[in-house]
Amino acid sequence: MARLGHEATSYAPPLEMPEMELVHPKTFIGKYVFSQDAKVIAIQYFITATSIGLVALVLSILIRLQLGFPGTFSFLDPSSYLQHVTMHGMIMVVYLLTALLLGAFGNYLIPLMCGARDMVFPWLNMLSYWTYLTAVLILVASFFVPGGPTGAGWTLYPPQAITPGTPGYDWGIILMLVSLAVFIAGFTMGGLNYVVTILQARTRGMTLMRLPLTIWGIFMATVLALLAFPALLVAALMMLMDMLAGTSFFMPTMIALGEQTGYEDGSPLLFQHLFWFFGHPEVYIVALPAFGIVSDILATHARRNIFGYRMMVWALIAIGGLSFVVWAHHMYVSGMNPYFGFLFATTTLIIAVPTALKVYNWVLTLWKGNIQLTVPMLFAIGFIFTFVNGGLSGLFLGNVTVDVPLADTYFVVGHFHMVMAVAPIMVIFGAIYHWYPKVTGRMMNDTLGKWHFWITFIGTYGIYYPMHYIGLAGVPRRYYAYGETGFIPDSVISLNAAITIAAIVVALAQLLFFYNMFHSYFRGREAGPNPWNATTLEWQTEHTPPHHGNFGRELPVVYRWAYDYGVPGARHDFIPQNVSPDDVETLPEGQEVPAR
Amino acid sequence: MTVTLIFLALLLGTFLTWIVRQSLNVRPWASADGPSVNESDSLPPAATPARVGLAVFLAAVTSLFALSISAYTMRMELSGDWIPLAPPPLLWLNTLLLVVGSVGLQRAWDGARRNRLAQVRSGLKLGGAATVAFIVGQLFVWMQLQAAGHHLVTNPATAFFYLITALHAVHLLGGLIAWVRAMVLASRGESMRDIHVSAELCALYWHFLLLLWFILFGMLLVT
Ligand code: HEM
Numbered sequence: 001m002a003r004l005g006h007e008a009t010s011y012a013p014p015l016e017m018p019e020m021e022l023v024h025p026k027t028f029i030g031k032y033v034f035s036q037d038a039k040v041i042a043i044q045y046f047i048t049a050t051s052i053g054l055v056a057l058v059l060s061i062l063i064r065l066q067l068g069f070p071g072t073f074s075f076l077d078p079s080s081y082l083q084h085v086t087m088h089g090m091i092m093v094v095y096l097l098t099a100l101l102l103g104a105f106g107n108y109l110i111p112l113m114c115g116a117r118d119m120v121f122p123w124l125n126m127l128s129y130w131t132y133l134t135a136v137l138i139l140v141a142s143f144f145v146p147g148g149p150t151g152a153g154w155t156l157y158p159p160q161a162i163t164p165g166t167p168g169y170d171w172g173i174i175l176m177l178v179s180l181a182v183f184i185a186g187f188t189m190g191g192l193n194y195v196v197t198i199l200q201a202r203t204r205g206m207t208l209m210r211l212p213l214t215i216w217g218i219f220m221a222t223v224l225a226l227l228a229f230p231a232l233l234v235a236a237l238m239m240l241m242d243m244l245a246g247t248s249f250f251m252p253t254m255i256a257l258g259e260q261t262g263y264e265d266g267s268p269l270l271f272q273h274l275f276w277f278f279g280h281p282e283v284y285i286v287a288l289p290a291f292g293i294v295s296d297i298l299a300t301h302a303r304r305n306i307f308g309y310r311m312m313v314w315a316l317i318a319i320g321g322l323s324f325v326v327w328a329h330h331m332y333v334s335g336m337n338p339y340f341g342f343l344f345a346t347t348t349l350i351i352a353v354p355t356a357l358k359v360y361n362w363v364l365t366l367w368k369g370n371i372q373l374t375v376p377m378l379f380a381i382g383f384i385f386t387f388v389n390g391g392l393s394g395l396f397l398g399n400v401t402v403d404v405p406l407a408d409t410y411f412v413v414g415h416f417h418m419v420m421a422v423a424p425i426m427v428i429f430g431a432i433y434h435w436y437p438k439v440t441g442r443m444m445n446d447t448l449g450k451w452h453f454w455i456t457f458i459g460t461y462g463i464y465y466p467m468h469y470i471g472l473a474g475v476p477r478r479y480y481a482y483g484e485t486g487f488i489p490d491s492v493i494s495l496n497a498a499i500t501i502a503a504i505v506v507a508l509a510q511l512l513f514f515y516n517m518f519h520s521y522f523r524g525r526e527a528g529p530n531p532w533n534a535t536t537l538e539w540q541t542e543h544t545p546p547h548h549g550n551f552g553r554e555l556p557v558v559y560r561w562a563y564d565y566g567v568p569g570a571r572h573d574f575i576p577q578n579v580s581p582d583d584v585e586t587l588p589e590g591q592e593v594p595a596r
Numbered sequence: 597m598t599v600t601l602i603f604l605a606l607l608l609g610t611f612l613t614w615i616v617r618q619s620l621n622v623r624p625w626a627s628a629d630g631p632s633v634n635e636s637d638s639l640p641p642a643a644t645p646a647r648v649g650l651a652v653f654l655a656a657v658t659s660l661f662a663l664s665i666s667a668y669t670m671r672m673e674l675s676g677d678w679i680p681l682a683p684p685p686l687l688w689l690n691t692l693l694l695v696v697g698s699v700g701l702q703r704a705w706d707g708a709r710r711n712r713l714a715q716v717r718s719g720l721k722l723g724g725a726a727t728v729a730f731i732v733g734q735l736f737v738w739m740q741l742q743a744a745g746h747h748l749v750t751n752p753a754t755a756f757f758y759l760i761t762a763l764h765a766v767h768l769l770g771g772l773i774a775w776v777r778a779m780v781l782a783s784r785g786e787s788m789r790d791i792h793v794s795a796e797l798c799a800l801y802w803h804f805l806l807l808l809w810f811i812l813f814g815m816l817l818v819t
Pocket residue numbers: 057060061063064085086088089090092093097152153154155413417420421422425463477478479503506507
């Protein structure tokens with residue numbers, strides 16, 4: 001057998017991997033409830049996050065009904081409108097996307113893709129999930145307390161958030177802040193596991209530069225989260241003190257409802273700095289895992305190695321680092337020294353460079369690839385479109401002079417939904433269709449999946465694209481109704497109705513997805529161990545779905561990176577990471593790889 | 597935010613250098629004959645999962661305190677109502693107690709390294725007692741401040757004083773959970789390897805919190 005390219009690059013962890021001691025409980029509760037198996041924890045995260053995400057989806061439809069057909073429905077009044085918008089935003093960003101991408105995908109994929117038996121600290125991992133669940137329950141409780149949940153907007157800006165007159169200014173905001181603090185504690189436990197497992201538990205041969213990009217994305221996002229969430233924690237604690245103990249960290253001297261409050265000289269701007277010091281990295285906490293996952297989906301389904309692997313890794317790191325120095329672009333209209341505005345506009349625009357680089361590399365990966373238009377691939381390509389769109393409107397907003405008139409309009413709503421709602425959701429769907437066969441052993445239905453994709457993709461454009469125009473017309477966000485407003489033309493009113501219809505269609509299309517997921521679990525086609533002919537380790541396990549401990553008696557040994565697709569001279573169009581050069585089957589001289 | 601940014605720049609800078617050194621002259625697309633060993637890629641053997649885990653956790657804690665310090669300085673500058681608070685002298689005594697706590701845990705760690713169970717036990721006891729004394733001492737400081745009319749709401753300087761000392765104490769209390777674990781292992785006479793890991797983590801965490809306390813105390817003294 002011929003040997004294919006063996007520039008002996010290095011290998012990492014010790015030659016003898018110490019075996020992990022796994023806890024093997026016998027009871028149902030030990031196996032599926034208080035489980036320490038990262039795969040079970042992943043599914044627990046998935047179910048919890050999806051459930052609370054569905055709540056947020058329903059909230060958004062109620063918001064849209066109000067906006068599209070003002071005066072027609074009576075679900076919402078001005079206060080509950082604000083509460084719905086707030087809870088929708090906070091749930092989607094923190095409790096759904098962050099938990100799903102890191103808690104669910106992180107837990108499932110990190111040990112498998114690194115070739116480990118489990119996370120390094122399984123018990124802490126379990127505790128992380130239960131802490132997260134507690135945070136979610138506290139959040140849900142805020143719907144049922146007197147005054148209802150907070151209506152301060154997901155940014156929770158003081159003084160508004162804790163001033164009488166704002167919905168949920170007493171119980172609602174307290175529960176929100178406590179829930180966030182608990183979430184952060186839970187995340188820190190999980191995050192420690194993700195980072196240490198990636199650094200320490202890679203199997204033999206799995207060097208850093210052979211890690212699949214999914215792992216790189218999750219790794220960088222976790223690092224960002226561990227460093228950025230403390231800002232939210234500090235802000236939450238200080239706001240709780242302002243609220244409960246009467247300190248004046250954030251609360252200025254002011255009169256509320258005709259009465260002088262006890263606060264003196266606090267600084268609302270300080271809160272904004274802390275919040276956005278968390279808030280902007282948060283955007284990338286959601287985006288980086290999506291970047292990583294989409295790279296792997298594209299490579300696998302285009303049967304082509306990822307273009308510029310090292311550049312992709314460096315870009316992830318560069319974006320992560322830069323994301324800490326752009327936070328004030330959310331504060332252009334809060335008042336700041338013009339030189340600071342200039343500084344932050346510059347750093348913001350610089351981030352576009354590594355980001356654009358990644359987009360080029362994705363497109364170049366597809367170039368001349370043997371593209372299989374599978375459902376995961378459709379979603380991955382959909383992501384590229386949506387992300388580019390949202391990224392471009394971000395370039396507008398990054399410039400102070402352009403942002404000033406656009407801030408707080410629907411242009412912003414359009415922008416952030418494209419870039420941080422739809423784009424990562426596309427990847428999440430793609431990832432579910434991609435890894436479902438490994439998790440359950442069965443394929444999801446292809447036709448239903450395609451319908452789901454096209455309705456969601458076109459539908460979300462129908463929702464968010466017009467919002468840019470509405471925003472350019474100057475329509476402000478976070479308004480219950482616009483009343484008799486001279487500058488809002490009739491066309492905006494019809495557009496709003498159309499958007500609402502599109503939103504309902506998209507929401508209903510998700511039923512296809514959930515039906516597909518449940519139905520396939522019982523009736524889906526048997527998937528076999530590696531239905532996509534992928535190279536990464538999770539597809540090479542002895543059992544599908546993998547048992548506790550992931551791999552067979554011995555851990556796999558890694559000889560190559562994750563992107564050996566279409567290697568010239570090889571018999572198959574992919575070589576799994578654990579196939580040694582000696583074992584690669586080759587073709588006789590002069591013969592081509594058969595086209596698929 | 598300057599303090600936080602300096603911390604992050606140092607941290608991410610180190611990380612970046614490490615990664616770039618790992619990747620610059622590596623050819624990820626080339627496959628290897630076998631799992632050959634290249635020292636530069638692996639973490640040194642001293643980097644056990646427990647130690648790396650602690651380091652990562654400490655990075656997050658540092659971020660928390662760096663941000664608190666940033667908030668402190670920003671609040672001081674953003675409004676003109678700041679009246680500096682002279683920290684009570686009792687804090688010096690408390691500082692001494694915390695030093696003793698660190699010394700005790702260091703002794704325990706040394707004892708574990710040399711396989712001397714008695715020294716581990718006495719060290720742990722000393723460390724724990726001094727730490728509890730420190731926290732009680734901090735409570736006394738709070739009571740003194742209250743008695744002197746420096747309440748939470750009196751001034752942002754006092755509010756920050758309470759917030760920052762409380763945050764620090766909470767981290768010590770969290771550490772005491774790990775300390776209880778070490779105590780249980782040591783008193784049951786479990787295997788020295790487990791005791792060693794446990795005592796070592798405690799010692800390192802305590803040294804970190806001592807260093808942090810020096811910084812926080814210094815800041816409270818100077819401003
Ligand atoms: C069908 C799906 C969705 C629809 C119809 C929808 C619709 C809306 C609407 C109407 C608003 C209120 C705008 C305003 O009045 O200010 C809003 C706000 C928001 N949405 Fe969505 N959304 C969807 C999905 C998502 C997802 C997946 C995310 C996760 C990142 C998300 C994050 C947010 C955020 C952060 C806000 C801002 C909340 C605030 O400013 O307080 N949305 N959305």
